[in-house]
Amino acid sequence: MSLVADAGALAQAAVFNAVGQPVGCEPDRWSGAAWPPSLVLQGRFCRLEALDAARHGRDLFICLHADASRANWTYLNQDPFASxxxxxSWLASAIQAQRTCYYALIDVDSGMAQGMAAYMNAQPEDGCVEIGGVHFSPAMRRSRLSTEAMYLMLKQVFELNYRRCEWRCDAHNASSARAALRLGFTFECLWRQRRVSKGRNRDAACFSMLDHEWPARRLALERWLHPINFDAAGRQRCDLAHFMARQG
Incomplete structure (x- = not known):
């Protein structure tokens, strides 16, 4: 996958200070963001609940360890768990991490947790937050449920007055990079040798979505998720890229 970022095209508008230096503009009518609340986010196919290790742990353990190949763990910081x-125990510690808010992703039809995701590195004072810790079960991948889960998280981000939402992944994780681009994130940069994970070098691919970009992304996602876009068997009539292109 070829990802190219044009720094000139991505740079925000500048003004000049009293000594003639270009500096960033003041945020337009921005008054700060709010910390993500522990609210249920309800959709047609997916419901997001504050992750609880005791309540959701068993469902998640079963579904996230269902793939015998363990391929879904390759790009995570953790290995599959033995018990x-x-x-x-790991879930309970992850939930307590600072600037982090984890959700269980519930399949509305079955009532079972089928994945997890989190707001990470939340900085309300700067209006910046990351969607990370995303781990879908095999049943969730490439489904309306997974797309709606990300839509609900993005919708809440910008309703809470964040200016920027980030998505980061292992640069070798092509499926995560494709997901970010499909959802309307913009590739910004590659952080080379960002970490050592599982004894391997980890380059980080970094993506973002900004507040003024969200209205068009939201409309595209809502049109893709609308029941009229799916046939009786649940197959999409138009892909999300079609609706993204229409919104520009």
């Missing part, structure tokens, strides 16, 4: 107790 439910070890998994729930």
């Amino acid at each position: 439910l107790d070890a998994w729930q």
Whole structure:
């Protein structure tokens, strides 16, 4: 996958200070963002609930370890867990991390947790937050449920007055990079040798979506998710790229 970022095209408008230096403009009528509340985010196919290790842990342990190849763990910081107790212990510690808000992603039809995702590195004072810790079960991948989950998280980000939402992934994780671009994020940069994970070098691919971009992205996502876009078997009539292109 070829990802190219044009720094000149991405740079925001500048003004000049008293000594003639270009500096960033003041945020337009921005008064700060709010911390993500522990609210249920309800959609047609997916419901997001504040992640609880005791309540959601067993469902997540089963579905996230269902793929015998363990390929879904390759790009995560964690390896598969040997036991439910070890998994729930890790979940409990992850939930307590600073500037982090984890959700369980619930399949409305079955009532079962089928994945997890989080707001990370939340900085309300700067209006910046990251969507990360995304881990879908095999049943969630490439589904309306997964797209709606990300739509609900993005919608809340910008309703809470954030100016910027980030998406980062291992640069070798092509499926995560494709997901970011599909959802309307813009590729910004590659952080080379950002971390060592599982004994391997990890370059980080970084994407963002800004507040003024969200209205068009929201409309495209809502049109894709609308029931009229799916046939009786649940197959999409038009892909999300079609609606993104229409919104410009």
